[in-house]
Amino acid sequence: MLKKYFGKGFSYFMLILCGLIMVVPFIWMVSTSLKSQTTVNKGSVGFIPIEFVNYYIHDGKKEHCEIVAKEENLTVINIYDKDGKTFRESYVKVPSEEIKSSKRIKFHWDNYVEAFTKVPFGRYFLNTLIVSFSVLIGVLITSSLAAYAFARMRFKGRDFIFYLFISMMMVPQPIYLIPSYFLLTKLDWINTYQALIVPWIANIFSIFLLRQQFKTIPQDLFDAAVIDGCSQFGILWRVVLPISKPILATTAIFSLIGSWNSFMWPLVMTSSDNLRVLQVGLSYFAQEASSSTSLLMAASTFSIAPLLILFLFAQRQIISSFVTSGLKG
């Protein structure tokens, strides 16, 4: 009995430990994003954004200040203005006992505003949205059509084309990156939305997933539809797609996650600032603002937030999609 509970206790301990290892980096990211850069630079590593504040207390008035230097009984200070950022008075010598310091917890939400406006993140979000949703619509159309033909139609070369597709799925992206760059240059597509959208509107994996699903639909349903005078396209549109909603949702989720997080392709195919998608924008921001760590963490936080929220709302669906597709693929 004791052994059993010990085992249970150990399981939970390990599982919680692993869970912490998974989320603590993200919590730390958010907490760093809420600290002021001065606090971060002073080596604050903790999870709660605590900062030390110095006050100059004089004539019963309390003013926020910064210590510049200390002499025997005197301290040289800069007194902050009311906004807390600029100095009202600089290099004032005051008696040391009039300086008090205290800890306070302050969340610097303004880091988010600053990071968002420092480089055009709004534009990057817009670009990512345009690309993600165009790709999504394209993938749903091309995959449903192709999967339907592969699953329910008989024609010469069907299996050959299907296996050609499947074998192409096995080829990793770095292999076709270089020739694609050359091709897109020849098409004059470098630095265009087409370059980010068109090559991705056919997704072999989605075709594969949908074909597996369409194959499981009973033949009777098709026969009935034909007797009712339904055309092939009518069957697809009125019968097949409505009963395949879960797998279409799965396809959509994969497509969205894939486009949202895609990095290497847009990095290579675009260089203009106007076409930067979120991930590329974020990577450039990481190089430009490498010393502003709290801004960087703020930018990382808001760039993962939309997908994370989508995930938390649809986590059951998303996890089971990954599992079924993993086991099928």
Next chain:
Amino acid sequence: MRTKKNYFPFGYILPAFLIVFAFRLIPIVLSFIISFFKWTIHGPEQFIGFQNYLKLFQDPGFWQSLLNTFYLVIFVVPSTLILSLFFANLLNRTKKLSSLFRTTYFIPTVTSLVAISILWKLIFSPQGGLMNHMLSFFGIHGLDWLSEPRGIFTLLFGSMGIDIPKALGGPSLALFAIIIVSVWRSLGYNTIIYLAGLQNIPEVYYEAAEIDGASKWRQFFKITVPLISPTTFYVLIMTTITTFQVFSQVYLMTGPPIGGPLGTTKVIVYYIFETGFGESQNLSYASAIALVLFIIILSLTLLQKQLEKKVQY
């Protein structure tokens, strides 16, 4: 009864086929052709046969990137396999909170590698990074994670006062940091995949073994491990393929332009990127490297498939 014959199936396939043809098939064929030419961004200049491939053999940069990639694979794949099977087993035995655990473990999977790399770069930072802060509780101080070119074994044995040959130094600490991030990222997904596999094993096997008096360990090695082997091969193949293609972590945590301290994190895809799109813009040489990578991945996958056939239960 068959449906009417007068439909036009190619019309249904055409949209997908055109895209796949133009943006997959042509580039793949083209990458072969490019690798045999002197080929710039303006097009082919001169047929040079196998020169690019011969150049590979004498290129220390290529060998270094290959070695770095092998280190990555050798460390990431087994640790991912073992850890995810371990946690899947724990998760399979617990009822309470199990969906909370699954959600938590999955978060890194849906997070972009760019954000993750930026975050971990800061975690590994010697100034105010979380990693060194945590390690300081264990008495380990001042590791210069992402700019340390010395191998982890060199450092480990060095701290005990033993000097080991440079060849046995192992991956640099900087590459080891990337290994940690890669395992961390893939752990949750593979745990969930394993969990699904474990849930497919019928409970009766364990009940029978229990009656026969088999210990938990024996049950694990005689029932779980053999019956889970299809999942193991799936995880093995997928993790190998993705680990061979690691790019973002290296690019964002230790590059550009260097690819880590003394190039010790320069993995093969980073090297392809650097050769093709860096200063030299040597498309044909980059294509040759990419094809070698493809052949390596393909042969490893086929090897693992062969192995899978042999150990089928």
